[in-house]
Each structure stands twice: as structure tokens, then as C-alpha cells.
């Protein structure tokens with residue numbers, strides 16, 4: 001079953017002076033289970049799509065289904081199965097973390113126990129009684145994630161959850177999301193700028209640009225394929241080196257005057273193979289992962 | 304049995320309205336700005352009562368005799384000065400310079416606090432403060448939801464937005480009714496205390512108490528209506544400062560301008576109605592009526608004689624008429640704002 005189904009969705013903002021087209025005939029399908037990444041450059045319409053999914057914005061045209069229900073008509077029947085975090089955390093600064101969560105929990109009919117559990121999941125138990133106004137951006141972000149988890153949702157929609165987090169926080173959130181996606185009860189739909197993040201936590205990705213979904217693809221559940229790296233090397237005799245590397249079991253291709261090598265090997269292996277046959281590197285650069293190449297090819301611009 | 308993909312989660316189904324209301328009650332109670340405003344109201348009543356306590360006194364008969372002697376001396380001084388200033392040619396009628404002065408004219412004399420007048424005027428003063436507070440509470444309640452962006456979280460969990468809007472409105476109105484009751488009851492207690500310490504209850508019987516309670520009850524209802532107006536406007540503007548600013552400017556200036564354009568409005572002004580509600584038996588308001596120029600038809604061609612003018616006359620505005628007018632304003636704004644809330648994008 002598809003947990004999210006967008007067919008030909010458009011959204012035009014009618015301002016006082018001009019119209020701004022945010023989505024133009026967007027088609028998107030998110031399957032149940034796992035983590036689905038939603039990639040796209042700034043202004044490509046990720047947040048707009050998410051707001052429409054949650055019923056916060058009305059689409060100009062198109063049809064939307066979330067968890068099998070039509071949006072916005074049937075959304076009330078399923079809204080409490082959806083956890084969400086949109087762009088920046090929505091919290092009151094003047095009250096404590098636990099109280100903030102309790103206010104959301106009240107709407108869901110959940111008690112103190114679940115609030116404590118949610119705080120524990122994001123590692124904020126020891127700050128539960130502190131005012132949110134005193135939190136760092138990363139802590140607020142984690143608290144907002146906790147809020148989205150309160151109802152143990154079947155669908156978790158996260159808009160740039162790693163926003164403002166330090167590297168440690170990013171790893172934590174990534175592991176959290178991977179864990180949620182892996183346990184099978186929750187489907188995570190996560191938008192991000194961080195290509196590397198997406199590569200490491202998603203099972204599938206969709207690439208959005210200019211309000212259209214350009215591509216949806218599996219990227220392998222254990223993301224082994226994404227550990228594959230691509231190197232560009234320069235040697236004096238490129239064709240011969242290409243043969244040497246191919247014979248050594250690597251995927252090498254000739255792009256005069258460069259040579260490109262792909263694989264999950266250590267770059268020192270390239271040096272070793274070539275040096276043992278008398279070819280010496282004058283340059284070796286990592287040019288990116290598969291996903292990056294794919295993304296650049298599809299979206300045509302860097303993140 | 305059902306498969307995992309079709310199984311019904313425990314969360315499925317709509318939240319009962321009761322749950323939303325209860326959540327909303329906790330929400331308003333946890334909002335700091337609203338708690339601060341309520342505290343400001345209570346402190347206001349305390350300070351006002353304390354001020355009255357200091358500025359009145361219930362003098363002993365001895366002190367009163369001294370004060371009266373001072374007054375007599377003061378009056379004699381004035382009479383002498385008055386007689387001296389008359390030209391000698393004119394025969395001054397007897398008693399022309401006998402000026403009666405109130406006791407307060409003597410510097411340093413404090414009068415007793417008379418419950419019969421003081422309690423009512425205090426209730427009105429507190430009503431005025433309450434209106435300002437209701438304006439701010441109504442505005443900051445909704446404005447805060449937009450500012451913190453919590454409103455999107457709420458609507459995501461309860462997509463039937465009219466329920467979110469209605470729950471907030473009901474909870475706000477109840478809160479303001481409660482605030483009104485707290486402030487007016489507090490005043491009743493403290494005002495009576497002031498009267499018993501530095502004043503008297505002369506001429507304050509059951510019927511006066513009844514009138515006072517009635518005015519206080521009207522003021523309390525007014526607070527809820529003013530809050531609803533401010534709340535609705537803020538939901539439209541999505542910003543507290545903006546909407547409170549608009550309301551204040553409208554109440555203080557805009558309304559008079561509007562009334563001069565739409566003449567029929569002039570008997571139904573929000574500011575006049577508020578005053579009428581706070582009064583015992585209503586107020587007189589000036590209403591202008593546009594008088595068109597007389598048109599005379601002379602020999603087939605019409606000519607305009609005279610010019611258009613505004614006929615001014617006074618109209619009595621009773622407290623109930625005032626309440627009705629404010630109710631209409633509130634109903635129109637609530638309806639418009641609720642409709643927009645349902646229809647527009649949240650952000």
C-alpha cells in the first residue's frame with residue numbers, strides 16, 4: 001500500500017502583486033515501511049508539499065491520499081496517525097519541555113507516561129523541566145521530533161529534521177530515523193538538504209525540482225551501493241592504466257585526459273596497483289558518491 | 304483477521320470535541336503572557352484600592368470640627384476679598400458674596416469614601432482596565448499560536464479547523480468571564496473594605512447593591528465580547544501587535560471617521576456602546592443625521608435651495624442596546640474570521 005500518493009498536484013500562491021508557482025503537476029508515491037527521502041534544492045517545493053499533505057495548505061489542483069485517505073476531506077480520520085515536524089520546531093519558549101509535549105499529548109488523549117517516553121527517545125529526559133526558551137536550536141529540534149513521535153504514528157513526516165544539529169546530533173537523529181523506519185510500524189518521509197544524510201538513512205528517494213518530482217528510486221536498504229565512491233585520477237598513460245585497474249577488478253573508465261574509478265575500495269589500492277606496474281599518479285580526487293552523481297544529473301545543480 | 308496494512312491504529316478516528324476543549328483549557332492556562340495579564344489585572348485592583356485607602360479618611364468628630372472650622376475661615380476669607388472687590392458705588396445685595404465651599408477645597412482635608420457612589424465608579428474604572436486586558440488577552444492568545452507556529456501543529460492533529468477555532472474561542476470567552484468575575488468580586492471586597500475603614504455605607508442599601516451587581520455583570524459579559532473581537536481580528540491578521548493596534552486606532556479615532564461617512568453608524572458605535580454598558584442606565588449620544596437640501600421644482604426646472612446639512616440630535620443609548628451592538632460587532636468578526644481560518648492556508 002502507498003502511504004502517500006500525490007497525483008498531479010499543483011500549488012500557486014496568489015500574492016498581491018504576482019503569482020508564485022510552487023508545485024506544478026507533482027506526482028509522488030511513498031510505499032509503506034522504511035525511510036523515504038525527499039530531496040531538492042531550496043525553493044523546490046518540499047515544505048509546500050509537506051504542508052499540503054498535512055492539510056495545512058490547500059492545493060490548487062490535483063488529488064492527494066495519505067494512509068489511504070483523501071486529503072483534505074478524509075484527513076480527520078487519520079490525522080492522529082501522522083506525526084510531523086515542519087521546518088522549524090513549533091514550541092512555546094516560556095514553558096518547560098515536558099509541558100510543551102503534554103500540550104500536544106492532551107490533543108491526542110495521551111498521558112504523562114508517553115511524554116516521558118518521548119523525551120527519553122530523543123535524549124532530553126534530564127532537561128524535561130527546563131524552559132524551552134533556554135534550549136539550543138538542536139535541542140528544540142530534538143524536542144519537536146519527540147512531539148511528532150508522541151502518538152506512535154504510522155506515518156512520520158519530517159521536514160529537514162537535521163536542521164541546526166551538530167554532527168553528533170545529526171548522527172543521533174539519523175540513527176533514530178533509521179530505527180523507526182526499520183521496525184516496520186512507521187513509514188518515515190523525510191525531506192533534507194543533506195545528501196550524505198539521505199544516502200545513509202533512506203531506502204528510497206524522490207528528487208524534487210521546480211515543483212516537480214523528477215525521479216523516485218530505491219537506493220538499497222543497507223546502502224552498500226552508496227558506499228561506492230568515484231575517483232578521478234590523472235596518469236601519464238591513461239588507456240594503459242585503465243586496463244591495469246580493470247584487470248585488478250575495479251570499474252575504470254576513460255575520460256581523457258582523466259580516468260575515473262568507481263568502487264568501495266580504499267584509494268591507496270589504486271595507487272598500489274598502478275605503482276606496481278610503473279604508472280605514477282599525478283592527481284587523485286574523489287568526485288562523489290553515486291547518489292551525488294545521480295542527484296547532480298537529475299537536479300542539475302548542487303545542493 | 305486484518306493485515307498490517309489495513310489494521311486500524313488505536314489513534315484512528317476523530318478526537319472528541321471534549322478532548323480538544325480540555326487540551327485548550329490547559330493550553331491557555333500554561334500561556335505565560337495570559338497569566339501575566341491576569342496578574343496585572345489583580346495587581347491593578349489592589350493598587351487602586353490602596354490608593355483610595357490613602358486618599359480618603361473617616362475623621363473623628365473632633366477632627367471634623369477642626370476641618371469645618373478651617374472651612375468657615377476659608378469661606379470668610381473669600382467673602383472679605385469678594386466684598387472688597389465690589390465697586391463702592393454699587394449697593395451689594397445681601398449674601399452676594401456668601402460662597403459655599405466643599406470641604407475638599409481646604410488643603411489637606413480627606414473625605415470619607417462613600418460606598419454609595421465609590422463602589423459604582425470603581426466598578427467602571429476596573430471595567431475600563433478589564434477591557435484593555437481583554438483586548439490583549441484575546442490578541443495574544445491567537446497571536447502567540449501563530450508566532451510560535453503551534454497553530455500548524457494543532458491543525459495538523461485536528462484538520463477540522465472550525466473545531467480548533469471554536470474550542471479556542473469558547474475557552475477564551477470562559478477565561479475572560481472568569482477574569483471579569485475575579486476582578487469585579489475582588490473590587491467588591493476591597494471597595495467594601497475601603498468604605499468600612501475610611502468611609503461609610505450611608506445610602507447604600509440592597510437596591511444599590513443590586514444595581515452595582517447588575518452593572519458588574521454587564522461589564523463581565525462585555526470583557527468576553529471584547530476578547531472575542533480581538534481574538535477574531537488577530538486570527539485574520541495573524542499578529543497580536545497588528546490587531547490590537549488596529550482595534551485601538553479604530554476605537555479611539557477610526558470609529559468617529561467611519562461614523563461621519565456612514566451616518567447610520569453613529570448611534571451604533573462600539574466606543575459609545577461600551578460606555579453605555581458600563582453606565583447605570585445608559586448614556587446620551589450625539590447622532591448626526593444627514594439632511595438633504597430642499598429641492599424646489601419651479602416651472603419644470605428644479606433648483607436646489609439651501610445646502611445639505613447635518614441635523615444633530617441626542618439619542619439615548621441604553622445598556623442593553625449597547626450590549627446588543629457589541630454582540631453584533633463580535634458576531635460579524637467571529638464569523639468572518641472563522642470562515643477565513645477554515646479557508647486560508649495556515650502560513
Ligand SMILES: Nc1ncnc2c1ncn2[C@@H]1O[C@H](COP(=O)(O)OP(=O)(O)OP(=O)(O)O)[C@@H](O)[C@H]1O
Pocket residue numbers: 013020021022040041042043044045046047048049650
Ligand atoms: N506562503 C507562501 N506564500 C508565497 N509563496 C510561498 C509560500 N510558501 C512557499 N512559497 C514559495 O513556494 C516555493 C517553494 O517553497 P518551499 O518552502 O516549499 O521550498 P522548499 O523546497 O521547502 O525550500 P527549502 O529547502 O529552502 O526549505 C518558493 O518559491 C517559495 O517562495
Ligand SMILES: [Mg+2]
Pocket residue numbers: 046047048087159
Ligand atoms: Mg523547506
